[in-house]
Amino acid sequence: MKSITITLPEPLDTQIANLAQESGLTLNDFFVEVTKDIVEQDEVRKRFMQRAEIGKDKVDAVLxxxxQE
Incomplete structure (x- = not known):
């Protein structure tokens, strides 16, 4: 497992610590969960864009x- 160091501005540091505590997570677990969510959202966006590209030629036909209805 890889370890990283990040620098956060003070108000953000406090907000993140509070969110982690409210979620019952350590800071490390909180960052892991947030990072996984971001990666998943990016994968969903990419799949959507791929499907949109496939279907873009069909838009005129559907319209x-x-x-006609």
Whole structure:
């Protein structure tokens, strides 16, 4: 497992510590969970963009179908 050091401005440091405590997590566990959430959101965004790219050519056809109804 890799260890890193980060520098946080004082108000943010306090806010993060409070959030971690409210969540019942250590600071380390809190950062791990937040990081996993960010990575997951990025993966979802990438899948969405891939699907949007696949379907972009079909938009005109679908709109034409809707106009006919």
């Amino acid at each position: 034409e179908m809707l106009r």
